[in-house]
Amino acid sequence: MEKKEIEHISILKKEVVEGLRVAGNKKFIDCTFGLGGHAKEILKKLGEKGMILAFEYDNELFKLVKKKFSREKRLILVNESFSNLLRVVREKKFFPVSGILADLGIGNFQIEKKKGFSFRRNEELDMRYNPEKQKERAKDVLNTRNEKELEQIFKKYGQIKVAKDLARKIIEKRPIKTTFQLKEILFDFQNKEKKIVRKVFLALRLATNRELENLKDFLEQTILVLEKGGRLAVITYHSLEERIVKHFLRQKRKFLKILSKKPILPSFSEVQKNKKARSAKLFLAERK
Ligand SMILES: C[S@@+](CC[C@H](N)C(=O)[O-])C[C@H]1O[C@@H](n2cnc3c(N)ncnc32)[C@H](O)[C@@H]1O
Structure with missing residues (x-):
């Protein structure tokens, strides 16, 4: 083909x-x-x-x-x-x-080919541009930071209003490994915050890649x-x-x-x- x-x-x-x-x-x-x-x-x-x-x-x-x-x-x-x-x-x-x-930002290559950038596919939450040079994946950010740090990431990089509640929920549901696992958690917040999936994926991308x-x-x-x-x-x-x-x-x-x-x-x-x-x-x- x-x-x-x-x-x-x-x-x-x-x-x-x-x-x-x-x-x-x-x-x-x-x-x-x-x-x-x-x-x-x-x-x-x-x-x-x-x-x-x-x-x-x-x-x-x-x-x-x-x-x-x-x-x-x-x-x-x-x-x-x-x-x-x-x-x-x-x-x-x-x-x-x-x-x-x-x-700036991502292009179609990352969206279509790289693991974790798109919330439309179920795959490992990676999101690194360059795994040869970067150690920490997006899922590592979610699974290793404490509640306060996660809240800061959601606030600073995603301008998310429900950052505090979301951070608590993430801690409760850890370990999180895939895009769809994360999306499922975000489902509960959809009524409280518009475009929550987009915002959280952006926040994670910005944090993972600095x-x-x-x-x-x-x-x-x-x-x-x-x-x-x-x-x-x-x-x-x-x-x-x-x-x-x-x-x-x-x-x-x-x-x-x-x-x-x-x-x-x-x-x-x-x-x-x-x-x-x-x-x-x-x-x-x-x-x-
Ligand atoms: C919006 S796309 C650029 C599209 C390009 N102007 C074109 O016409 O095809 C952004 C690109 O920047 C790359 N990129 C992101 N962060 C970077 C960085 N810190 N240094 C160099 N490239 C980076 C991404 O991998 C992506 O391919």
């Missing part, structure tokens, strides 16, 4: 390429390569001697795209977290950098990496990411000029074609 290729429709593609002012033989960094949709668009506009340094932390996805893009000489792909931006840039002697893109902490570390390093006039483009998908990016841009006015007062949103027609685009917000800034 033929294997179905996973597709990911890249969001705000045109706006990203324009926002980064991609042209000529310059150097760009794609911090979240995914299936390479944005990078392909950047490559189209780059000259023969232009280069992209791309980060993809997911080890399985990295192997797949490394092979798929092996002929592209203008691309350096690394299986690293973007929280190591500065170290990798130095190791690769990749400067001056004209633009950095981060298209996503918000990595985002903060990464943003700080962009200032050190971008050349004067270089541009930063960040696409966020939920309010916690958005808050961090906004706060960072406000704090760093001395180093970065905010290019649009309000974030750029996908057009109505893009959202109609791609439901996942509806929560996307693009933030653009320029290094002073």
Whole structure:
């Protein structure tokens, strides 16, 4: 049987390429390569001697795209977290950098292929992007933290109002091993809190992968990496990411000029074609 290729429709593609002012033989960094949709668009506009340094932390996805893009000489792909931006840039002697893109969160590869990311399949609650580098799975978070810590995770990463009761229930029902086992527990809370399944899965993903902490570390390093006039483009998908990016841009006015007062949103027609685009917000800034 033929294997179905996973597709990911890249969001705000045109706006990203324009926002980064991609042209000529310059150097760009794609911090979240995914299936390479944005990078392909950047490559189209780059000259023969232009280069992209791309980060993809997911080890399985990295192997797949490394092979798929092996002929592209203008691309350096690394299986690293973007929280190591500065170290990798130095190791690769990749400067001056004209633009950095981060298209945050998960893509279709994780939803369709990686264990535990989707609440629609019954499987082990894993949720690690990179099991070769990360020890703790989402189920370990649930099974080893104390009640107070779980409550904090649900509050901080999921903005869950019933966090306290939920933490108590989790402790009572432990050990929890699978996505459906967790969903069954959440069933009792559905009347008290809207979208509880989504919120808890997001909270667990953020905690397991330290996503918000990595985002903060990464943003700080962009200032050190971008050349004067270089541009930063960040696409966020939920309010916690958005808050961090906004706060960072406000704090760093001395180093970065905010290019649009309000974030750029996908057009109505893009959202109609791609439901996942509806929560996307693009933030653009320029290094002073
Ligand atoms: C929204 S997808 C990117 C899609 C991509 N722009 C495209 O057009 O195909 C986000 C990607 O970032 C990766 N990722 C998540 N956290 C990361 C991190 N800390 N460092 C590097 N990549 C990360 C995920 O594995 C995922 O493939």
